[in-house]
Amino acid sequence: MNFTALSEPEPEVLAKAAQLLQSGSLVSFPTETVYGLGADATNDAAVQAIYAAKGRPSFNPLIVHVDRLETASKLAHFTPEALQLAQAFWPGPLTLVLTRVPTCPLAQTVTAGLPTVAIRVPAHPLAQALLAQAGCPVAAPSANTSGALSPTTATHVQNDLGHKVDLIVDGGSTQAGLESTIVSAYDTPCRILRPGPIAPQDIQSVLGYQPEFASGSTAIEAPGMMAKHYAPRKPIRLNATDLQTGEGLLEFGQSGLSAPQCRNLSLSGDLKEAATNLFACLHQLDHMPITGIAVTPVPHIGIGIAINDRLQRAAAT
């Protein structure tokens, strides 16, 4: 494993990363949301290596990353609404679940045998450059052991999967901090399978209606939306209004609580900043000498919906 500690990787690093992808190796790279664990999505063995490295159940399909809409349209059928969403939010933190076209070259393992495929065009310049150079669609789940906290820095990837990845492209901390919003758009009305940086109101402004969230019973469509996910090793207590002995504190805004071991998602109460900081704060608290993590309430609006989604899954037992 080569660890390239460069905030702006040199052309040789990107060329090496692209070459590794083409030869079926695993490369971790930054996106604007979290770090991905990438492999050539048309190479069945490479895709299987992703599942093995993450310890991910084979029934949980992966997101395919491409450089632009035109490339995506060779993989899946775009409904009029899907096209509207892609034009509005790509490149960016939106994943569309669409029907595979009959000529789709993706390995069956990428989509876990489903007739649909999750696709996104990431905005991060390093991800863009890598996809363009590799010239293949890249399957990339978040670069963490299945069920564990998502990585927002190269160090997070290194600590969790370092020995299982061929190269980590280091682009510093990711900006959005939460995984992409997943929208099922193969039929109408569209539905949100996973809340994320693109809020329901953003989608409403494009489609003219606010998509519903897929309920728990339809979550089979997004097998990764398991109740327990994104979990630190320490127990999490949500909507805390007090502190129990031994607990560390994860605070949003000025809660009035204080603890010796404490992180604040956003002192000024900014939800976007809180999203950016969420996983890094949880990673840090997880390594502190505390028995659990008390989390103060986060407003359930805009990207706060996605923050609460991740916190609830992290807290699930």
Ligand code: TXA
């Ligand atoms: O921001 C992101 O989306 C990051 C970065 C690396 O791009 N990727 C990511 O991938 O979060 P992952 O594998 O951790 O989450 C993919 C989610 C899972 O919940 C999976 O079940 C769902 O997408 N998914 C994939 N294909 C699907 C499909 N055909 N239908 C429904 N859900 C699907």
Ligand code: MG
């Ligand atoms: Mg994940």
